[in-house]
Amino acid sequence: MDDIEIFQRMGLAIAIGAAVGIERHWREKDEEEGSRTAGIRTFTLIGLLGGVAGLLEHFLARPGGIPGVVLVGFLVTLTAVFAVFQLREAIAEKNYSATSVVAAVLTFALASVAVLGSMTVASAGGVVLVAVLASRDFLHASMRKLRWSELRSAVILLALTFVVLPIVPAEPVGPFGGVSPSKSLIMIIVLAAISFCGYIAVRLLGSARGEIVAGAIGGVISSTAATISNARRSTSDDLARPLAAGAISAGAVSMVRTSFLVMMLVRPLAAQLLPVLFAGAAVMLVYAVLLARRSAPKHEEVLPKNPFDLNEVVKMAFVLVGVGFLARAASEVFGDAGLLVASGLSGLADVDAVTVAVSGLLPSLSAQTAFLAIAIAVLSNTLAKAVYASIFGTMAFSAHVWKASVMAIAVAALCLVLLRLL
Structure with missing residues (x-):
């Protein structure tokens, strides 16, 4: 390391300590001088100490020696001394917490990383550390409000994602083309995540605004899955309107997402497809917002007992995976001439696959055929979600989804006619 790099790394080490110190000092700003174990000066010095320890480790390291001896010595000494002072403060105030000790150790470690390792990792770690410390009140309040069903569902979702998925x-x-077990599990995770996000959004924002937000999130992931999930939950007329607003907003976001894919992957068709897709999305979004405004609860809202029912989630995932398999089978049987048929079948589950497939075929595919393939997939997906709403949801829920879907298709078709005339 040259002198300039050393100054840069030492500056980052000191900045990490100062940032943590500001948060610690602000939290105890009303305390008298000398009554705080550690504030901005102490933590800034801890950052400096970690940087100096890192420099000593760098310059004193010898080939064949034991790495990390200097760092470990400094870290053990700092932890012992700081823990003693923190313990005396805890006994005096009868307030037992190890947060400041852990924060001091992490500050030292991140400062050492800034000097010896990646400055990006060190700075990101410092930001996360300060954010966690500053979020104490919010985290404590959240834990007090947390229900067992929410915790259990979150644990199941995390286990499926990080424990089961890697070994499938x-x-x-x-x-x-077969069915991939891991992709099927990913669909289960997506459906469960949509239901969980919807539950949390409704709990935080209320049924009307919460379902709009949850639907938008679901539309980014899978509007079809969001529609089926909301349809399953529409067990009464009071729930039908906000849930339908969420499903419709998911459809609007899905059309916008398809527009971005067209711009990125099928740019020659952008002039034809984007106005049509945006027109349909605008109609659905306006309908969803108006429906949500009319969905103010007349009595206290009752949340479902579980953020998601795993049995129902698995059944819905198998439906979507099965539809995708049938679409691929049709494409194989009919060959290139069956692209439009395959697009319609693929649209029963998703539009993205058709858009990506068309982008790969576009050099040897006519613009008209490519346009029809994506348009048919979008039309099929929009109508399929309305059908799913009728199959899985209540009559009131499906009626709103059908109205929004038909209006969006009509406006999109009118936009297409005007474009052709112009």
Whole structure:
């Protein structure tokens, strides 16, 4: 390291300590001088100490020696001394917490990383550390409000994502491209995540605004899954309107997402497709907002007992995976000439696959055929979600989804006609 790099790294180490110190000092700003164990000066010095320890480790390291001896010595000494002072303060105030000790150790470690390792990692770690410390009141309040069903659902979702998914094979099984076990599990995780996000949004914002936000999140992931999930939950007329608003907003976001994919992957078709997609999305979004405004609860809202029902989630995932398999089978049977048929079948589950497939075929595919393939997929997906709403949801829920879908299709078709005339 040259002198300029050393100054840069030492500056970052000191900045990390100062940032943590500001948060610690502000939290005890009303305390008298000398009554705080550690504030801005102490933590700034801890950052400096970590940087100096890192420099000593760097310059004193010898080939064949034991790495980390200097750092460990400084860290053990700092932890012992700081813990003693923190313990005396805790006994005096009868307020037992190890947060400041852990914060001091982390500040020292991050300062050392800033000197010896990645400055990006060190700065990101410092930001996360300050954010966690500053979020104490919010985190404590959240834990007091947390219910067992929410915690259990979050644990199940995390286990499926980080424990089960990595060990599930990804290789497809079966004919026509087969079905990938890992992709099927990903669909289950997506559906469960949509339901969980919807539950949290409704709890934080209320049924009307919460379902709009949850639907928008679901539309980014899978509007079809969001529609089926909301349909399953529409067990009464009081729930039908806000849930329908969420499903419709998911459809609007899905059209916007398809527009971005077209701009990125199928740019030659952007002039034809974007106005049509944006017109349909605008109609659905306006309908969803107006419906949500009429959905103010007449009595106290009752949340479902579980953020998601895993059995129902698995059933819905199998439906979507099965539809995707049938679409691939049709494409294999009919060949290139069956692209439009395959697009319609793929639209029963998702539009993204068709958009990506068309982008790969576009150099050898006519613009008209490519346009029809994506348009058919969007039309099929919009109508399929209305059908799913009728199958899985109540009559009131499906009626709103059908109205919004038909209006969006009509306006999009009118926009297309005007474009062709112009």
